[in-house]
Amino acid sequence: MANGAQALIRTLVDAGITTCFSNPGTSEMHFVAALDSAPEMRAVLALFEGVATGAADGYARMADKPAAALLHLGCGLGNGLANLHNARKGKVPVLNIVGDHATYHTQYDAQLQSDIETVARNVSSWVRTSQSAAALCRDAAEAIATCMGPPGQVATLILPADVSWSEGGVPASLPRIEPPAAADDATVAAIAQALQGEGKKAILLGCRALRAPALMAVARIAARTGAELFSEVFPTRLERGAGLPPVERLAYLAELASVQLRGLDHLILVDAKAPVSFFAYPGKKSYLVPEGCQLHELASPAQDVLGSLDKLSKAVGAAQATPALQALKRPGLPSGKFTADKVCKAIGQLLPENSIIVDEAQTSGIMLPTYTAGAPRHDIITLTGGAIGQGLPCAVGAAVACPDRKVIALTGDGSAMYTIQALWTMAREKLDVVNIIFNNRSYAILNVELQRVGAGGAGEKAKAQLDLTNPPIDFVDMGESMGVRSRRATTTAEFVAALEHALRTPGPHLIEAIVPPTLEGMKLRVLARVLKSLSKLPPPLARAIKRGIAP
C-alpha cells in the first residue's frame, strides 16, 4: 500500500519523468521520504528555487521530456517564477510539484499560507490542487500530458501535505495523447504558391523548427524557392554548426531586425510568432513585420512541425533539393587586447563537437553567433522569456540531461548574480559545465537601453543604478566558495589557456573574464544615431553595418 507521495513518484517514473530538481521544505517531507522508494528517480538539490526551475527548463530543452521541480508552497513557487516564465515563453514542458499545507490546515492562515494557485497561473497552462491520495496520480497524469504538449507547457500540481502522507495512492498512467495535426492542404497550397511566386520571401523558424530534422527540411525548401531563413530572436534550442543549415537569428535590437526584414513580401511562420520589438521605445514601432508583407502560418505551436514541412516540401518539389549546409570553419585563436569579442572567438575556435552553449551573455555575446557559426555541430540555448538569471540554472539542467556532452554557459556579471547558487549544484553533481562570466562590472545592456528609451540625459544617481564597480564582484572567490574550480582571465592568452584547461578537465569550471563593456569604445550617442539611420540606408549597406555590430 502506497501513500500519496510514493504513488506519485511511481506515476512520474512510469511516465518517463526520472529527474526532480528540488528545494523542499516541511510540507514536501513525505515526497522527499518517498524518493528512496523509486530507484529510477534522480533528485537534484538546489539552494534556491530559481535554480530548480531553470534546471528543469534546461533539462527539458535537451532531454525532450519534462523534469519535475519540487517547490515549497507559494513562496518557493514565487522564487522559481522567473525561470518558469522563460520555460513558458520557450514552450518547454515543466512539471511543478508544489507542496502545500494539509487541506485541513489552510483554514488557519498559518505563516506560510498564500494563494498558490494565483501565483501559478502566471506561468502555468494547467493548475490543480489535488484533493486526495486517490485522485493525486490521475491529476499528475493529466498534468504531465498537458505539459508535454505540443506546445510544451508549464503545469503546476499543488500537493497538500496530507494528500502526500495519506495511504491510498494508486499510480496512474498517462491518458492517450493524440498526435498533433500537420498543416491542412489549403494552407500548404497557399504557402507553396507564395514561395513559388514573385517577391521576397522568408521563413521564420521558432522552437521545434530549429531542431536538425526540421532545419534540413526547411533548408531544402529554401534551396528550391529562394526563401531566406530566419530564426526567432531567442531560440529555445537551436541546432547549428558544421553540417547543418545555417539560419540567421533576428536581432534583439528592433532597429536591426527591421533591416533584416525589410522589403519582404511574404513571411512564413513555422512554430514562431510574428516578430515584435523586445521592448517599446518612444516613437518606434513595436510590430516589426514590414507594411505590405503578407504573413502565413505553416504550423502553429500546437501543430506537427515536421509533418507540415514535409507537406510543404512536397508541394514545392523540394524533396530532392540540396540544402545549403554550413561548412566547418574555425575563426582561429584570438590574440591582442582582451575583450568580450576575444572570448567569443576563442569559443568558436575551441568548441568541442556536440557541445551545448547556454547563452545569457547579453552585450558581451554579440559576436558569439558569428564566431561559432562554422564550429562543429552544437546546440545553443537562449533566454526565451527575457527573465535574466536563466543561464547558470539552465546549464545545470542541460548537463544533467546530457552527461556526455560539454556544456558552456556564458553569462554577464549582472545576469549571473540572479541565480549564482546554481554553481553549488554543479559542484555537488560534478556536472561538466564550463561557466564563463563576462565581468564588465556594469549592467552594460541598460546603458544602451537608457539611451534607446530617450532617457539619455541621466545624472549620477541614474548612472549609479547601472554600475557594478562598487564593490567589484570577485567571481573566482564566488565560484570557489561553492566548490567550483575558478580562474580569472585578464588577458586573451590567459583566457585561452583557462578555456583549454577547462575543456579538457571534467567537472565544473568557472572562468571570470575581466572585459570592458562591449559598447564602451563606441560612443552610445553614435550608436543611437547609427541605429536611427540604419533603416534609411540601402539594405546591403545597412546589413553590412548590422553584421558588424549584432548577431
Added chain:
Amino acid sequence: MANGAQALIRTLVDAGITTCFSNPGTSEMHFVAALDSAPEMRAVLALFEGVATGAADGYARMADKPAAALLHLGCGLGNGLANLHNARKGKVPVLNIVGDHATYHTQYDAQLQSDIETVARNVSSWVRTSQSAAALCRDAAEAIATCMGPPGQVATLILPADVSWSEGGVPASLPRIEPPAAADDATVAAIAQALQGEGKKAILLGCRALRAPALMAVARIAARTGAELFSEVFPTRLERGAGLPPVERLAYLAELASVQLRGLDHLILVDAKAPVSFFAYPGKKSYLVPEGCQLHELASPAQDVLGSLDKLSKAVGAAQATPALQALKRPGLPSGKFTADKVCKAIGQLLPENSIIVDEAQTSGIMLPTYTAGAPRHDIITLTGGAIGQGLPCAVGAAVACPDRKVIALTGDGSAMYTIQALWTMAREKLDVVNIIFNNRSYAILNVELQRVGAGGAGEKAKAQLDLTNPPIDFVDMGESMGVRSRRATTTAEFVAALEHALRTPGPHLIEAIVPPTLEGMKLRVLARVLKSLSKLPPPLARAIKRGIAP
C-alpha cells in the same frame, strides 16, 4: 513640465517615501533617469529582486514608513515575491513599483510579457496598472495611503513605460487618512471583566503591540491583573531588553506552544491572531487555543492598539500599576566547545545598546532569546511569513533606515543562500551590519521536520536532500567575493574575537560560525518522544523542559 516618472518620484518624496530599493531594467529606465530630479530620494541598488523587497520590508519595520521597491515586470516581481510575503504576513507597508511594457506594446505578447496583476495579487492588498501620466500620481497616492494602513500592507503600482515617459505628470498628495478607532466600550468592558475575574489569563501580543509604548501599557495591565504576556511566534519587530517589559514568545514547535497555552481560560488578542501550528502534522492539532479557553480581541490589526490598551488600562485600574521590567543581565562570555549556543551567548554578552537583531537563525538560534533577554534595549526582527531568505535583505533595509544603530543578522547556512546577493548591497552602501552565518552544513530544521511529519524512516536519497556538506559552502570566500570583510570561527574564542572586532569596526562584516547542527547531540527520536509526552506532563515540569530546548 514633468514626465510621469518625475512626477511620481516627487509624489513619493512628498509622502515621505525617500528610499527606493531597486533592481531596474529597460522598462524602468525613465524612473531611473528621474532619480536625479529629486535629491531627497535615495536609490539603493540590489543584484536580485528578493534583496530589494526584503530590504523594503526591513526598512519599513524600522523606519515606520514604507520604502519603494522598484522591480522589472512580472518576473522581477516574482523574484521579489517571497520577501513580499514576509512583509504581508508581518503587516509591513511596502510600495512596489513594477515597470511594465508600454500600454500599446502589451498586445504583442513580447518576451517579457506576463500577467503582472495576477502575480501581484498573491501579496498585495492594492494592485493597479496606471493608465496615463495624468492618473499616475493619484494612483500612487492611493497606493501609499493603502499600504500605510493600519494594518501595514503591500501595494503594487504597475507602471507602463509610456506612462513613465509621457509628459503630463502632476504630483499628488495623499488622501486624508482617518485615524484608526480604538476598541469600543463594550469590548473593553468584557475584556476587563475577564481579566479581573477568576481563571488563568494571558494576553497575546502581535505586530504593533510589541513596540515599547504598547508593551509598557500592557505590562501595567498584566501587573494589575496577573495576566501572562505572550508574543506571537514571529514578531514583526519586538522591542526588548533591559528596562522594557519581558514577554515570552510562543514557541515555533506546536507541542511547546501547547504547553505555554495550557490551562488558559481567557486569551486576549492585541493585534495578533489566535495561535495555530506553523505546519500541520499527522494526528496533531493545528489550532492551539486550548479547549474551553475564551478568546477576546482587544484590537484588530486595523484598530488603534495604543488607544485600546489605554482604555483597557483605565478599565482595570492599571494606570498607576508598576510594570515588571527586565533587569540588565548579561550571560557572561562563553567558553568551551563551540556550538550555536555559544554564538548566542556571546551575542547576549556583547550586544551593543540599541542594536537591531535580524533573526533567521532557525535551529541555531534556539537559545538566542534566552541569552539576550537581559541585554541592553534592542529590537528583534523575525521571519514573519516563514519564507526563508529574509534575514540578509531585511538587515540591509534596517541598516539603511537606522544608520546610527548596529545591525546583527543571524542566519542559517541554508537560509543565507536564498538571497546571499544582499552582501553586495551591504558593501556598496557601507552598511553597519554584522552577518553571522551558522554553518552547520545542513538544512538542520528539516531533519527535525522529517521526524515530526512521521517520515522518519528516510533512506539515503531523502537524507541527501537535507545535507549541505557536499560541497561545503565557504562563506568567507563568499563574503569576500562581494566585498564584505569575512572571517571564519571554528572555536568559541575565535568567534568571540571576531564578534568583538566586528562590533567595534564600522561597515559590513561576515562571521562564518562552523557549528554542529543544534539538535545533533540529541537523538531526534528522543526529541520526538519528549515533544509527544510534554503535553501530558505537569505544566511546571513541562515548562522547565521547554525552557531548556526552545526560545
